[in-house]
Amino acid sequence: MKKTMTKDTMLAHLGRKVATENRIINTPVFHASTITHKTLESWENRNRDLYKDMAYGRYGTPTSFALQEAMAEIEGGDRALLYPSGMAAIAASILAFVNAGDHILVCDVVYAPTRKYCDGVLTKLGVETTYFAPGIGAGIAELIRPNTKLVYVESPGTHTFEIQDIPAIAEAAHKAGCVVLHDNTWATPLYFDSFNKGVDVSIHAATKYVVGHSDAMLGIVVTKNEHFAPLSAVTSAMGYCVAPDDAYLGLRGLRTMSVRLKQHHKNGLAVAEWLEKRPEVSRVLHPALPGNPHHALWKRDFTGASGLFGVVLKDVPKPALAAMIEGLELFSIGASWGGYESLVTTCYPPRTVEAWNPEGPLLRLHIGLEDPADIIADLEAGFERMNKLKAAA
Ligand SMILES: *Cc1c(COP(=O)(O)O)cnc(C)c1O
DSSP: GGOOOOOOHEEEEEEEEHHTTTOOSOOOOOOOOOOOSSHHHHHHHHTSSSTTTTOOOGGGGHHHHHHHHHHHHHTTTTEEESSSSSHHHHHHHHHTTOOOTTTTEETTTTTTTHHIIIIIIIIIITTTEEOTTTOOGGGGGGOOTTTTEEEEEEEEEEEOOOOOOOHHHHHHHHTTTEEEEOOOTTHHHHHHGGGGGTOOOEEEEETTTTTOSOOOOOEEEOOOOGGHHHHHHHHHHOOHHHHHHHHHHHHHHHHHHHHHHHHHHHHHHHHHHHHHTTTEEEEETTTTSSSSSHHHHHHHBBSOOOOOEEEOOOOHHHHHHHHHHTTTSSSEEEEEOSSSEEEEEEEEESSSOOOOOOOOOOOEEEEOOOOOHHHHHHHHHHHHHHHHEEEHO
């Protein structure tokens, strides 16, 4: 049965063992610090597999175990661990594979707080980071030094949405004995098959599409067995843990992730295609658009797109831009994404390898589950406000 289950079926059925045993549908929220033991033998052997057996509340309860099992299986990994945020998941994953004196390679288009972690915390610990251009591919081999331990990719890149050739990067990295980490938040396990593309450690800001309703912070890391021990050692030593209510929200979100993503993909693409034709727009940064420079790689490696993409406007005075954005009725201005609602932000991505000099303001749009015709009408009215102010200026 298991072998033939598609991911849609897995989403509905995985992580429900404890619920089924109790003749209900959803795994309950188990609040616990102390886990009790009936025998001394059980007590003295409690630390065998901290994140699977019931050891102590910090290592999780059946609620978190259910989410871990479901995520690991959906992504095709062996194990998963939960973190209090996506950023915590990133911090733990990198720390797990480096020692003082090591060197790591990180894509230049990485999530900005990850860059801050590398430049700040890792520098302090004596770990050096070199950033690489998103288009590097097999050329990454030239940047690998004898002390390079890890290659970190994030595809598509934060704010600018470049697709990286992960299979080529991973092949070169593995030849040199490096571990490959990937921030798979944008595609989720449904649209990018990390472990079949050469990734060793797949990281998710589950705050986004897994939770899916903008109401919890959560990180999830999925690994194969061979990379689990260093990760769980760091996770346990740093005291990371997730409240069972948030793990429950992660499980709850997972059940509908596939239907939500299909709609985000469809709506996002419809809005992106409309934006491409607007005279106010210089470029739309969406890899699923056929004219996008990253489209071929996206099509080769991904099976879908999310609702998040960028749009570079032609140069426009700030007050006209503010009038456009502030008057939108269906979009809120705000960080994070992956919920059912539409969001817009301006972005100023830090880049140190290839300069980022856009023709005008860069907006990041998250297209929610609203009717795309309504979203387009909202944006159209926004452009009208913008043009009116621009003409008056
Ligand atoms: C939001 C985000 C994160 C961080 O997740 P949090 O749960 O907000 O800490 C990491 N990577 C990417 C690509 C993100 O968009």
